[in-house]
Amino acid sequence: MKGKILKILKENSKAYISGEAISEKFNVSRSAVWKHINTLKEEGYEIESQPRKGYRLISSPDILTYPEIEGYLKTQFIGRNIHYFQSLSSTNIKAKEIALNEPEGTVIIAEEQTKGKGRLGRDWASPKGKGIWMSIILKPNLEPTEVAKLTLIGAAAIHQGLKDISVDSYIKWPNDIIIANKKVCGILTEMSCELNIINYCIMGIGINVNLEVEDFPKELENKATSLKILTGKKINRKLLLGNILNHFEKLYIPFREEGDISKSIEISRANSLLIGKDIRIIRGNNEKKGKALDIDNRGQLIVELENGNIEEIFSGEVSIRGINGYI
Numbered sequence: 372m373k374g375k376i377l378k379i380l381k382e383n384s385k386a387y388i389s390g391e392a393i394s395e396k397f398n399v400s401r402s403a404v405w406k407h408i409n410t411l412k413e414e415g416y417e418i419e420s421q422p423r424k425g426y427r428l429i430s431s432p433d434i435l436t437y438p439e440i441e442g443y444l445k446t447q448f449i450g451r452n453i454h455y456f457q458s459l460s461s462t463n464i465k466a467k468e469i470a471l472n473e474p475e476g477t478v479i480i481a482e483e484q485t486k487g488k489g490r491l492g493r494d495w496a497s498p499k500g501k502g503i504w505m506s507i508i509l510k511p512n513l514e515p516t517e518v519a520k521l522t523l524i525g526a527a528a529i530h531q532g533l534k535d536i537s538v539d540s541y542i543k544w545p546n547d548i549i550i551a552n553k554k555v556c557g558i559l560t561e562m563s564c565e566l567n568i569i570n571y572c573i574m575g576i577g578i579n580v581n582l583e584v585e586d587f588p589k590e591l592e593n594k595a596t597s598l599k600i601l602t603g604k605k606i607n608r609k610l611l612l613g614n615i616l617n618h619f620e621k622l623y624i625p626f627r628e629e630g631d632i633s634k635s636i637e638i639s640r641a642n643s644l645l646i647g648k649d650i651r652i653i654r655g656n657n658e659k660k661g662k663a664l665d666i667d668n669r670g671q672l673i674v675e676l677e678n679g680n681i682e683e684i685f686s687g688e689v690s691i692r693g694i695n696g697y698i
Contacts, residue, residue, distance in 0.1 A: 372397060373407045377438050380411075380418065380428040389425035433500065435480045435612060443613025448476035449507065449620040450613075458499070460486040463561060463575040466506035470563070470571040475510040478616070484577075498586045501597075503578040503612050507619070510571050511627045515564045518572055519686045520632050520670045522546045524622045525558045525574050527638035532615035536606065538598060541644035544663075544672050545686040548578075549644050553596040555579050576615075580606050632670060640666050645691065650674070652682075653690040660694070 375397055379388060390401045390408075397404075408426060412418055415432025431439060437453040444450055452474055459465050459481040466479045484497035484504050497504045509521065526542045533540045533548070541549045548556035559575040582597035598606045625631035640646065645663040652659045652674065661676040672684040672691070684691075 384428045387424040387427045445617045446620040450616040452477040454479045456481045462506040466573045477508040480505045501581045507574045522560045523670045524635045527635040528619035531618040535614040543644040649694045651692045
């Protein structure tokens with residue numbers, strides 16, 4: 372009911388709507404309307420109340436609930452079911468807890484993560500209300516070996532979503548988004564499967580949107596940054612999230628239905644941070660050096676090693692670094 376009342380306030384934001392009209396529309400008492408209005412105010416909605424006139428929505432809070440994102444979505448199913456939390460240990464952990472009983476495209480969003488993780492178990496700083504910390508539940512009918520390609524789809528969608536708000540970025544294969552040689556976004560894709568059957572995949576995405584310099588640990592100040600620091604202005608998180616989910620669905624549907632990731636690879640190649648650069652390939656304690664040549668049609672990184680051999684790198688448990696540092 373609260374969501375329905377919020378929707379009618381949004382639809383009539385330039386005029387007052389009486390408590391009586393709301394109660395008649397939804398067949399509830401005026402006191403119930405009043406209680407829901409007060410709850411919305413507690414959540415940060417600025418709602419003006421005038422005797423004999425009713426209620427009028429003045430402004431909405433910067434939160435990533437479905438009612439706040441809905442107006443930006445053009446999707447069929449991605450993001451149409453959102454579980455929103457003020458705080459979670461990790462959106463990926465929560466997604467895995469509920470995935471079997473949720474429809475594909477469900478998104479878990481938290482305003483903060485207290486134990487956010489990136490690839491290979493690395494910690495991810497996720498301060499409250501300043502980023503986009505989310506996980507998407509996916510259920511593709513594909514071989515488990517194909518799941519690594521999902522990360523490229525996520526990276527391409529984020530790049531395109533940033534492009535929509537006039538922010539240029541690069542993709543550091545397979546899962547990082549880089550601007551001005553610093554990381555602004557990371558992707559962690561996990562799956563549950565039995566033999567050759569995928570139960571579900573979880574794509575965790577962390578984007579440093581409106582973080583300040585002081586929000587980053589000292590050890591990350593030369594490696595990570597935020598969109599706000601880079602652009603000098605606060606970014607509309609709702610718009611950016613809507614853009615990303617729209618692009619993700621557009622790129623995901625061909626992959627789910629036909630195994631086609633050609634568009635995602637095209638975007639990843641055209642905006643690659645690595646192609647043409649000397650890199651280090653790190654697997655545990657093992658390290659090789661080479662030059663990144665291309666991303667092939669299967670989403671693998673093609674590298675010419677120091678000895679002249681050509682190697683196809685599958686994302687898996689591998690880290691790619693620049694010769695002298697992170698990039």
